[in-house]
Amino acid sequence: MDAMNPAASEAAHFRYLMAIRGWVRFPALIAPGLLGALREELDECYATWRAIQLRNGVAEATDGTLHHLAGRGGAVDRFLAGLPLHDEITGFLGGGPYVLNACGAYLNRPDTSAYVGRIHRDVRGFSAPYVLMINMLVMLDDFTEENGASWMLSGSHHHPDRPPDEVFLAHAERNTGRAGDVVLFDSHLWHCAGVNRSAAPRRALTIGYTRPFVKPQMDYTRMGPEPRDEALRQLLGFNARVPDSLDAYYQPPERRSYRADQG
Template sequence: MNPIDPHHEAALTTTGWTVLARLIRTDLIDALVDALAPSLSLRDDIRRRNGVLENSAGTLHHLLMDSACYVDLLAEFNVMEPLFKAFFGGNFILNSYGGVINERGAHAYVQKVHRDIRFGSDSRRFMLNALVMLDDFTLENGATHILSHSQNQPEAPDDDRFYTQASRATGERGSVLLFDSRMWHAAGCNTTSQPRRALTLTFTSPFFKPQLDYARLVGYSDLARRDAWLRQVIGFNARVPESLEEFYVPVEQRSYQRGQD
């Protein structure tokens, strides 16, 4: 992969969002598309059993270990490490790994105007969204609405203002939409006969709790074969020790490593 153009860093700081065109290779996108439907079926079965299926059409959560291709995608994100570090002012970890299958007539919570973190800071940014386009994102199939420069606007805009002023994040499959998680946004309505699919990942400062314990989900047995990027981003460097034996160890063996602030 080529280095990321510096203008993306400037766009995240000012406008609050940017699209990295055709970043992910086609064969990996194809594998992710094939994996998505079985992943949705698994989650719908659980939600149905637990009575929480309503208003969740086409939404998926915590995909990381469903298939090797999901880990492969996270490994591909290493090309964005300098951009992410500039955004956070340091290290970061995976906070959530989800997906959306947006179909015509579907109703899901992601279609409401919202933002993904409820607080902010003038001096530090805590969360970044990364949306991977598994299909072309067009105005017709529900490309994301996003209100530029809204990262410092704590109050939700009314729907009329939002949909009048919001931009549309269009792009070709394999592109990645990055945006400050304080941005007000909403999934668009798909008016076509084909699904519009995406993966939705978020990243946070390492001291935030991830939405699932990804380090434990992946497991510690193969930790030595994970490269430095995956160890960091999955959260292996920001764990809480489970015992005094884990706490009293040499610095390089600590569950919570230096630089995770």
């Protein structure tokens, strides 16, 4: 590594660990005040999200989950607007702009289970070595083995097939850490949430970022007003919208809904 350039050395270290292990944890990136606001927002939102899950008959598989929290103007949007690890995400996704693919949370409540407790990866297809997506996990509580810290199978992002349960459990590592830590991982990586055997929820944000031409899981541009913050506009896909008419298509570059730098 380049001892004369600490930033270059850190970037090289990140690239190496992502290539070999497929995940990297960054300690103490989130300020206590924002952590508290994020926890409070998730707790307030859960009753509303849960009512929708129950109403639509998907309660069993989604217990403790909240999907598509962005665009509401609260603590989650404040976190996204001041996004940590922007340079690392940009470099991993090829050096250009990126957009939000999904922004959710998992409460991992004691003695409950959801689909995130099954061995899975967060992209259905396998495009390696070309990467389309990177995941971010934001620890809002301490992650311990007792309260269900995630299992991460290092190196499995190079393999298209789901590992057998016995192989996964024999070789996966526990993703333990402190509230405020942030983990980036290759979306091809096989992983799962652990079982929470404590007395309190273990909360985390679960976020995915993609190259702009990848279709997001939710059309954030139609969910709420267009944000004034330019970083949030980019992240929510306002610079990568598909035009809906010929009039919208035939526009000068600066007024196009899909900007030229979006890939």
